[in-house]
Amino acid sequence: MENLVKKFTSSSLALPLVALVILLLFNAFFVNDFFKIEVMDNGNLYGRPIDILYRASSLIILALGMTFVIATGGIDISVGAVVAISSATCCVMLGGDISGVPHHPFFIAIIASLCVGVLAGIWNGTLVAKFKIQAMVATLILMTAGRGIAQLMTDGQIITVYYKPFAYIGGNIPGIALPTAMIIALLMICLVLFLDKKTSIGLMIQSVGINANAARYAGIKVTAVLFAVYIFSGFCAGTAGLIEGSLIRAADANNAGLNMEMDAILAVTLGGTLMVGGRYYIGGTIIGAITIQTLTTTMYAIGVSSDRLPAVKAVVILMIIVFQSEKFKEMYRNYKLKHQNNGGSKEASNA
Amino acid sequence: MASEKDDYILQMRHIDMFFPGVKALKDVTFNLKKGEIISLMGENGAGKSTLVKVLTGVYHKTNGEITFDGQKIEPTTPLASQEMGISTVYQEVNLCANLSVAENIYIGREPRGALGRIDWHTMQKNASDLLFRELGIDIDVTKELNFYPVAMQQMIAIARAIDTKCKVLILDEPTSSLSDKETERLFKIMRNLKSQGISIIFISHFLEQIYTICDRITVLRDGTYVGEYEIKNLPRIELVSKMMGKEVKEGEIESNVDKSIPRDNIFLETEHVTVPGKVKDLTMDIKSGEVVGFAGLLGSGRSEIAETLFGTLLKTSGNIYIHGTSVSVKTPMDMMKNRIAFCPEDRKVQGIIGDLSVRENIILAMQAKNGMFKHMPRSRQNKLADYYIDLLRIKVSDREQLIKNLSGGNQQKVIIARWLATEPNLLILDEPTRGIDVGTKSEIEALAVSLAKEKGMAVIFISGEMGEMVRTCSRVMVIRDHEKITELNGDEISTAHIMQAIAGDYHGKSC
Numbered sequence: 001m002e003n004l005v006k007k008f009t010s011s012s013l014a015l016p017l018v019a020l021v022i023l024l025l026f027n028a029f030f031v032n033d034f035f036k037i038e039v040m041d042n043g044n045l046y047g048r049p050i051d052i053l054y055r056a057s058s059l060i061i062l063a064l065g066m067t068f069v070i071a072t073g074g075i076d077i078s079v080g081a082v083v084a085i086s087s088a089t090c091c092v093m094l095g096g097d098i099s100g101v102p103h104h105p106f107f108i109a110i111i112a113s114l115c116v117g118v119l120a121g122i123w124n125g126t127l128v129a130k131f132k133i134q135a136m137v138a139t140l141i142l143m144t145a146g147r148g149i150a151q152l153m154t155d156g157q158i159i160t161v162y163y164k165p166f167a168y169i170g171g172n173i174p175g176i177a178l179p180t181a182m183i184i185a186l187l188m189i190c191l192v193l194f195l196d197k198k199t200s201i202g203l204m205i206q207s208v209g210i211n212a213n214a215a216r217y218a219g220i221k222v223t224a225v226l227f228a229v230y231i232f233s234g235f236c237a238g239t240a241g242l243i244e245g246s247l248i249r250a251a252d253a254n255n256a257g258l259n260m261e262m263d264a265i266l267a268v269t270l271g272g273t274l275m276v277g278g279r280y281y282i283g284g285t286i287i288g289a290i291t292i293q294t295l296t297t298t299m300y301a302i303g304v305s306s307d308r309l310p311a312v313k314a315v316v317i318l319m320i321i322v323f324q325s326e327k328f329k330e331m332y333r334n335y336k337l338k339h340q341n342n343g344g345s346k347e348a349s350n351a
Numbered sequence: 352m353a354s355e356k357d358d359y360i361l362q363m364r365h366i367d368m369f370f371p372g373v374k375a376l377k378d379v380t381f382n383l384k385k386g387e388i389i390s391l392m393g394e395n396g397a398g399k400s401t402l403v404k405v406l407t408g409v410y411h412k413t414n415g416e417i418t419f420d421g422q423k424i425e426p427t428t429p430l431a432s433q434e435m436g437i438s439t440v441y442q443e444v445n446l447c448a449n450l451s452v453a454e455n456i457y458i459g460r461e462p463r464g465a466l467g468r469i470d471w472h473t474m475q476k477n478a479s480d481l482l483f484r485e486l487g488i489d490i491d492v493t494k495e496l497n498f499y500p501v502a503m504q505q506m507i508a509i510a511r512a513i514d515t516k517c518k519v520l521i522l523d524e525p526t527s528s529l530s531d532k533e534t535e536r537l538f539k540i541m542r543n544l545k546s547q548g549i550s551i552i553f554i555s556h557f558l559e560q561i562y563t564i565c566d567r568i569t570v571l572r573d574g575t576y577v578g579e580y581e582i583k584n585l586p587r588i589e590l591v592s593k594m595m596g597k598e599v600k601e602g603e604i605e606s607n608v609d610k611s612i613p614r615d616n617i618f619l620e621t622e623h624v625t626v627p628g629k630v631k632d633l634t635m636d637i638k639s640g641e642v643v644g645f646a647g648l649l650g651s652g653r654s655e656i657a658e659t660l661f662g663t664l665l666k667t668s669g670n671i672y673i674h675g676t677s678v679s680v681k682t683p684m685d686m687m688k689n690r691i692a693f694c695p696e697d698r699k700v701q702g703i704i705g706d707l708s709v710r711e712n713i714i715l716a717m718q719a720k721n722g723m724f725k726h727m728p729r730s731r732q733n734k735l736a737d738y739y740i741d742l743l744r745i746k747v748s749d750r751e752q753l754i755k756n757l758s759g760g761n762q763q764k765v766i767i768a769r770w771l772a773t774e775p776n777l778l779i780l781d782e783p784t785r786g787i788d789v790g791t792k793s794e795i796e797a798l799a800v801s802l803a804k805e806k807g808m809a810v811i812f813i814s815g816e817m818g819e820m821v822r823t824c825s826r827v828m829v830i831r832d833h834e835k836i837t838e839l840n841g842d843e844i845s846t847a848h849i850m851q852a853i854a855g856d857y858h859g860k861s862c
Contacts, residue, residue, distance in 0.1 A: 219719040
């Protein structure tokens with residue numbers, strides 16, 4: 001038992017998990033029926049825990065892609081804008097006919113959106129891997145240009161899609177109890193875990209992130225690895241774009257995915273992956289994303305208005321990050337050690 | 352008693368240092384007198400660097416006390432130690448490569464002009480004066496640091512350390528990248544500082560240098576204190592045995608290599624291979640089962656030839672043949688597929704992936720070669736890692752230990768294991784023993800020879816130490832100015848001949 005506790009506390013997941021549990025406990029005490037899950041008349045599940053996971057879905061997906069990018073020592077701040085492009089693509093393909101008849105078949109619109117995400121990834125990957133532009137600068141280009149591109153696609157209009165099945169992605173597919181977004185997020189998690197456990201891509205990514213030069217001397221194709229992570233991040237953003245678009249059943253080039261890149265980066269850091277690259281923690285990232293969403297939901301539940309939300313959120317996140325920092329851990333260890341020593345010397349003097 | 356205390360500028364007593372799970376120093380004592388040069392000796396991993404880092408405040412000791420200049424001190428940060436008068440030049444140059452030489456020397460204490468503005472002119476003038484006066488170097492101090500070769504950067508680091516008014520100067524492996532002439536110059540400076548009453552802690556693997564310059568030696572082994580000795584009372588062989596903790600006979604370090612040329616089985620040939628500015632018109636061959644040495648001065652192009660063979664440098668003309676067929680090389684992977692392995696010169700920058708475990712570092716090249724979708728199951732990784740840890744006697748707590756926490760010698764063994772795991776036909780070892788203790792060094796030398804003789808592997812051995820070449824190689828190619836000038840075979844190979852060939856006075860029997 002003691003071993004298990006020790007194993008848990010020394011594991012990289014311990015802190016993010018503890019933070020999340022504390023948040024949930026807070027909810028359990030202060031929010032009525034927080035953990036209650038009901039089955040609605042139409043068979044769909046309903047309740048705050050489901051709501052949190054459902055709302056966190058697109059963030060989880062973005063953060064998964066971001067984890068790999070950050071592990072190589074890079075960053076992709078264009079994902080929010082790519083979400084906008086992707087959702088615009090889908091809406092434009094489906095068209096805004098009030099009759100609800102789509103211009104193109106639904107599956108083609110979906111594939112087109114995902115392709116647009118991948119295309120954005122190729123663009124970023126080319127700049128970072130091929131032209132060796134610093135990741136922040138390279139992805140900044142698409143971050144600023146992306147919303148403009150989405151505007152061009154929608155002609156500056158907010159296209160509202162009346163085609164019914166489009167709403168299934170952000171809502172429920174009739175007859176399936178879980179929200180579709182959660183299922184998509186689950187599938188993405190499975191894909192990433194498969195890549196992590198059953199292929200060596202993780203080893204390659206971490207090697208590149210820790211010491212790209214040595215990785216090259218060990219025969220790793222550094223350029224290809226970098227290229228791959230940006231493409232994957234773009235693909236994730238494309239997927240999240242579909243969900244975000246479907247949630248409001250419209251292409252809103254200005255607001256779709258707004259500031260989501262920052263939340264995604266935050267989720268990754270909360271999960272314990274360092275911005276300098278190297279070791280990454282998939283589990284941590286997922287917990288990080290859920291923590292961020294739980295926080296938002298909690299604040300709404302206890303009546304913090306949406307304009308004050310960012311300030312409260314910032315304070316809580318600051319606390320989590322400080323507790324996780326190496327320096328804080330070291331201070332804690334020293335404190336504990338001193339405490340023990342003092343205790344020890346007292347006993348000795350008593351004897 | 353009082354007078355004895357006056358004698359010592361620095362005393363460290365009962366120093367303990369724990370890292371998580373590891374006891375790096377255990378009850379270590381260290382005494383330094385005013386105006387003496389002392390050497391800290393021990394094998395890699397003995398705790399020399401750790402002790403220095405405790406003294407300079409990089410690490411914080413767990414137990415023990417330090418008296419400096421008559422007062423008890425608790426070193427907190429390197430900067431604080433430096434202000435007290437303890438300056439350090441580390442093994443790896445730790446300056447900013449993309450700042451100018453002058454900026455590097457005066458960073459953090461720039462001369463100020465009116466309104467606190469940095470007085471660039473004075474700074475540059477002071478910097479070039481300092482370099483010329485103390486080290487006799489006349490260079491352009493406005494150039495970026497990485498414009499200059501490593502040896503020069505090292506001298507600049509030393510100049511920086513000397514200039515901050517210090518009482519104790521720590522030189523951690525300062526000579527490993529210096530030529531004989533530069534080392535001699537450094538020694539002159541050290542004697543000069545000593546006469547000014549500055550105490551110097553000199554850490555080096557070169558016994559020759561220790562006996563030339565030092566007054567006393569403190570020996571550490573496995574993080575414990577072995578003893579303190581006057582240099583004149585400690586013959587070299589005894590020093591080595593104290594470091595290793597066993598009796599060593601002079602002959603053991605010298606290995607008797609079979610100098611016979613192996614059967615004519617050419618593995619690799621090059622024909623007029625040229626890399627502009629790096630390799631000049633190289634024609635040579637490497638046979639299976641032989642150890643070929645590349646001898647030459649630092650910067651002669653010996654490493655560049657190795658890089659060209661591995662594909663990290665690309666030739667612009669000429670041909671490379673493997674088993675008689677011409678191969679095209681675009682990436683290191685092309686050469687790895689042709690079963691060529693390369694342990695690069697700079698272990699820290701080109702070799703280890705610091706934050707990965709020993710296991711991951713060992714399987715890395717093999718996994719890269721297999722491709723990312725042919726993932727080795729964990730059980731197989733473990734088996735492979737354990738096999739090489741055992742085979743090369745790598746000192747680790749377990750295979751999941753991070754490689755950055757190993758000593759230099761053990762890191763080197765892990766890199767060699769990484770390449771042996773790919774089952775190469777040609778293994779290129781570029782300076783495999785630099786900065787490594789005597790014991791590990793002879794192990795690696797013996798390994799190179801046995802791989803060639805017993806496994807029939809072709810081995811290229813590159814080293815700046817002639818003695819090592821003589822001990823291991825059955826053929827030596829002498830490189831000068833990026834060009835192969837001659838080859839020495841069998842009995843011709845001797846330190847004197849190699850030196851003469853480098854100097855251009857010896858052309859070998861075969862030429």
